Every structure is written in C-alpha cells, then in structure tokens.
Amino acid sequence: MRAIVVSATGGPEALTYTDDHPDPEVNPGDVLVDVAASGVNFIDVYHRMGRYPLSLPFVPGEEGAGTVAAVGEDVRDVAVGDTVAWSSVPGSYASRTAVPASKLLAVPEGVTAEVAAAVTLQGLTAHYLTHSTYEVKEGDDVLVHAAAGGMGLLLTQIAKLRGARVIGTVSTEEKEILARQAGADEVFRYQGFADAVRELTGSGVHVVYDGVGAATFDESIASLRPRGMMALYGQASGPVPPIDPQILARNGSLFLTRPTLGSYIATRDELAWRASDLYGWVASGQLRVHISERYPLAEAARAHEDLEARRTTGKVLLIP
Incomplete structure (x- = not known):
C-alpha cells in the first residue's frame, strides 16, 4: 500500500513516501479502511519532530475517513462499504489503515468523507474546549x-x-x-x-x-x-x-x-456525543468546514512545511 513512513525524527524531510508498505494487520476488534483522505494536524508535526515520541519507524497521521474494506472478528456494528471516520488513531498517512471499531465514527448522509477527514479531530477538540473545558x-x-x-x-x-x-x-x-x-x-x-x-x-x-x-x-x-x-x-x-x-x-x-483530546473522549458515550453534535452541525449547514489545501500523499513533506510556515488557512488534507 502507499504510505508515509518516519524512520528517524526530524524536519519535513523525515516524511518518506513508499508505495509498497505492508498492509496493516487486522486484529480482532479492528476494521480495515480504504483511506479517502487524511487530516494534517500539528500533533503530526510534534510526532515527526520527536516532541511527542513514538516508536520508530511509524506511519504518522491520527485522523482520516474512508470506506470499510474488511472487518475483524468480534466487530458487530460496522460493515464493508460503510463510510467511517476516526481521530486519535495512528497510521492515517496511508492508503489503508486499521482502526479499532471502538474508535470509528459513522459518517452520516450530508457529510462527505473529505469533510469528515477535515473536521473530526479538530472538531472534537473544539467541542470539548467550548462544552467541557470551559462551557461557553x-x-x-x-x-x-x-x-x-x-x-x-x-x-x-x-x-x-x-x-x-x-x-x-x-x-x-x-x-x-x-x-x-x-x-x-x-x-x-x-x-x-x-x-x-x-x-x-x-x-x-x-x-x-x-x-x-x-x-x-x-x-x-x-x-x-x-x-x-x-x-x-x-x-x-x-x-x-x-x-x-x-x-x-x-x-x-x-x-x-x-487539556488533550484523549481525556475528553475517554468513553465511547462521550465520543459519540461529541461526534453527533459535530456531524449534525456540518450536515445542517450550521458549521462550515474550510479545506484550504489538498496534497497528494507523496507530498506530505510539503504539506508540513506549509503548515509550519503558516502558509495555510483552514484544514489541510492528504489524498492517497
């Protein structure tokens, strides 16, 4: 599969593209997803730099959306062909990724996969900040x-x-x-x-x-x-x-x-509540998602350079 791999932490040049990375293992409780788009976030920069260390080598990216390609044992509420999204799951800078079913979110009608990839991690963060960290x-x-x-x-x-x-x-x-x-x-x-x-x-x-x-x-x-x-x-x-x-x-x-997102989506119920509000606002037109740039997956380094240099506005996506 196509993927970005970080073998040594550093600058944007640490993001290495390959088109023959092994497909991820689908363990019991996991879902294999064909990725339509991956969100680019500053946490990906911190992982690439080693500021938030991960075991090397790794496939960066914590957010994306796509179509279910296969489901592992013990998965009940997700079916092949479903459109799904996720956040806070490593390995999203790839054409395929394995996501725990407990972390998956069903993308409703009226929300495209690209929009879901653009809004999920930051939208969940904006939700907890305005509804829980400080209730506006x-x-x-x-x-x-x-x-x-x-x-x-x-x-x-x-x-x-x-x-x-x-x-x-x-x-x-x-x-x-x-x-x-x-x-x-x-x-x-x-x-x-x-x-x-x-x-x-x-x-x-x-x-x-x-x-x-x-x-x-x-x-x-x-x-x-x-x-x-x-x-x-x-x-x-x-x-x-x-x-x-x-x-x-x-x-x-x-x-x-x-605060960090993980502490505010620690339970499935809390994740579902925030995602339901978020996708509902998007589907109804109350929340507009501004996607400023779409980069081919192979140009992930350029996406990071532009993000860090503040040359982007709104959301940046990688398209595998």
Whole structure:
C-alpha cells in the first residue's frame, strides 16, 4: 500500500513516501479502511519532530475517513462499504489503515468523507474546549488565537453557536477576512493584542483558547478577566517555559489548564456525543468546514512545511 513512513525524527524531510508498505494487520476488534483522505494536524508535526515520541519507524497521521474494506472478528456494528471516520488513531498517512471499531465514527448522509477527514479531530477538540473545558455561555467574551486556522475557524463558529462574542487574532488581512466570515466579532493582530482586548472588553475575556503557545502565552494571561480560564491546547510556536503559579493569583485568581483530546473522549458515550453534535452541525449547514489545501500523499513533506510556515488557512488534507 502507499504510505508515509518516519524512520528517524526530524524536519519535513523525515516524511518518506513508499508505495509498497505492508498492509496493516487486522486484529480482532479492528476494521480495515480504504483511506479517502487524511487530516494534517500539528500533533503530526510534534510526532515527526520527536516532541511527542513514538516508536520508530511509524506511519504518522491520527485522523482520516474512508470506506470499510474488511472487518475483524468480534466487530458487530460496522460493515464493508460503510463510510467511517476516526481521530486519535495512528497510521492515517496511508492508503489503508486499521482502526479499532471502538474508535470509528459513522459518517452520516450530508457529510462527505473529505469533510469528515477535515473536521473530526479538530472538531472534537473544539467541542470539548467550548462544552467541557470551559462551557461557553450566552454573552461570554472568548479570545481565539489563530482564528483563521483549521481549529480557529471551528472554535469561532461553535462559540458563536453558544452565544459568545468572539475576538480573534490573526497575522494577515487575508486571514482576518476568513475569521470574520466565520463569525468573529473583532479581529486583532498579535502585536499588543492584550491591550486591544482589554480596551474592547473593559475587564478582559472569560476564556482564551490558545493553541499557539510560547509566543502568545503572556499576553493571553493578560487578556483574561478575574477568574478567567486559560485553555492552552497546543504549542504551534513552541512550548511555554516553566511559570510561577503566582502569576495566576496576581492576574485575578485565574485558571490554567493544558487539556488533550484523549481525556475528553475517554468513553465511547462521550465520543459519540461529541461526534453527533459535530456531524449534525456540518450536515445542517450550521458549521462550515474550510479545506484550504489538498496534497497528494507523496507530498506530505510539503504539506508540513506549509503548515509550519503558516502558509495555510483552514484544514489541510492528504489524498492517497
């Protein structure tokens, strides 16, 4: 089968394409899927770099969608020919992958396989951030960093569905247009955004959703109102250095959390709830999925280069 393999961690050049990789084993409880599209996410970059170590060699990618080709023993609710999607399952940068049936999500009518591959991991993340990490309420002020990226566009739309005023940060005028089209009420550049946020809101925002990390952390803290929540869900600009917890006291008894998706889809019921909401919004048109780039699987290195250089907006897919 066609696949991307990482034999040694490093830069984008570590993503090596092959067209004769062995098909994955289908163990009891697994489902073999012909991959229609794989989502590209920053966690794939962290795995490639070794920041989040995996055993070498490995096939990267944790998100995708496609058609069921075969089912293993003990699989009951999935049939050959079904359209399915998944997230948080390694091995998605390939033309075929084996996925535990417990992790599979049925893709409903009205949602294409490509859209499912584009929305599942980031959409589930946006759902838990806005519904569980900090439950966004009507009238809340919400700050979303990288508001024109795949995560930012989804966070903006879902926070608006819950009645929030959304403030976004972006780096260019083009990205500002995309953020506003997604529903952002105000959009600022990164330079000095904390002062702009406090001038706009008076007391600061209720929650900051920050996937940027080191470059935005200090100003994110300064953007919060007393007892506000800092949800640091990523580190695209690098990890945040160690901090003195007293910074939370000095800025108004703040809350700081570093959530991950796995903790919020730990049970099948929770995964099903989040996916049902997510796919329902997509099918009804309440949530728009912006796919900015589709790369052939063999060009995975270029996809990573563009993602890391912030040359992309919305979601990036690999097509095997």
